[in-house]
Each structure stands twice: as structure tokens, then as C-alpha cells.
Amino acid sequence: MIVRRYLFTALGEMTTLGLVFFVSLAIGGLTNEMISGMYISTSEEGYKLNIKYRNQFAVISATIWISLSEFIRNEVLLKDLWVWHYSAMGLEFPSEPMNGAVWGIWSLLLALLISMLASRFSLLKTALIAWFAAFVMMWVVIGNLGVLPMGILPWAIPLSLVEVFVACWIVFRISRK
Numbered sequence: 001m002i003v004r005r006y007l008f009t010a011l012g013e014m015t016t017l018g019l020v021f022f023v024s025l026a027i028g029g030l031t032n033e034m035i036s037g038m039y040i041s042t043s044e045e046g047y048k049l050n051i052k053y054r055n056q057f058a059v060i061s062a063t064i065w066i067s068l069s070e071f072i073r074n075e076v077l078l079k080d081l082w083v084w085h086y087s088a089m090g091l092e093f094p095s096e097p098m099n100g101a102v103w104g105i106w107s108l109l110l111a112l113l114i115s116m117l118a119s120r121f122s123l124l125k126t127a128l129i130a131w132f133a134a135f136v137m138m139w140v141v142i143g144n145l146g147v148l149p150m151g152i153l154p155w156a157i158p159l160s161l162v163e164v165f166v167a168c169w170i171v172f173r174i175s176r177k
Contacts, residue, residue, distance in 0.1 A: 057174055061174060065167050067104055078156065082152070111171070114130045115171050126168045
């Protein structure tokens with residue numbers, strides 16, 4: 001039962017990631033130039049990724065990282081705390097595929113925010129602004145609604161900081177080459 005629930009939630013997030021990929025292709029248009037522009041070449045500096053559409057690739061890569069990080073944190077590490085808190089309120093913790101798909105969209109939106117901030121701020125400032133906008137504000141809202149288990153915060157704060165910092169590093173690393 002637990003394994004099946006993990007698989008369904010992961011399936012929802014993977015479906016969203018697939019949609020993100022196809023939407024980005026539809027927006028950017030998959031052309032022969034784009035396909036031929038995606039290769040790894042060697043240079044005197046070592047291996048270098050040569051991509052015409054770096055920002056799109058950076059956003060997709062960051063979205064994948066954020067989705068995986070969210071899934072591991074909330075469905076593997078902190079699942080028991082979430083389930084216990086929701087059952088204490090007489091609710092069932094939502095972990096259906098559709099819920100995973102919504103979190104996949106949230107991951108895409110966070111990656112887009114990071115990409116926009118990265119063009120204007122340093123890595124550290126981008127990470128702190130994105131973390132505050134995505135996590136602190138979310139925790140204030142769901143805390144106000146009474147559905148935030150405060151027991152997750154000692155784990156969620158450092159893990160979310162790492163999640164956002166790595167996502168920012170991915171965007172900076174890919175889009176600024």
C-alpha cells in the first residue's frame with residue numbers, strides 16, 4: 001500500500017515534468033537548430049555544454065531537482081508527521097497523483113522564479129529571495145489555515161534551503177556558460 005502510494009505520487013510529478021518538457025518545446029519550438037545545438041563538446045577548459053536555449057534547459061533541470069527534493073522530503077522523510085497531523089484534524093493527507101501533479105507545477109513556478117531572479121541578483125541573493133517567496137510565505141499561509149505541522153519545521157527549513165540553493169546553482173551553472 002505504501003509503495004503503491006509513493007508510485008502514484010511520483011507518477012503525478014513525472015507526468016507534470018513530461019508536460020513541462022512538451023510545453024517548453026511547444027513554446028520554444030523544436031527545430032533542427034535546437035537539436036543540433038545540443039551537444040557536449042571538448043575544449044581546452046574541459047567539457048562544455050553547448051545549448052542554444054540555456055534558460056529553458058536550466059528551468060527544466062531546476063524543476064526536476066525541486067520535484068525530486070520535494071518528493072523525498074514530504075513523501076519519504078516527513079510523511080509520518082504529515083499523516084499524523086492530518087489524521088489528528090480528522091483529514092486524510094493528500095498524496096494522490098493529482099496532488100503530485102500540482103506540486104510539479106509548483107516546482108516549475110519556483111524554477112521560473114529562480115530563473116528570473118538569477119538574471120538580476122547574485123547566487124546567494126537569488127536563493128534567499130526565492131526561498132522566502134516560496135517557502136516562508138507558504139508556511140505562513142498554511143500555518144494560518146492550521147494545516148502546517150510545526151514539528152516539520154526543524155527538518156523542513158534546512159532541507160528547503162538546500163533545495164533552493166541547489167536549484168539556484170543549477171540555473172546559474174547552466175544559464176551562465
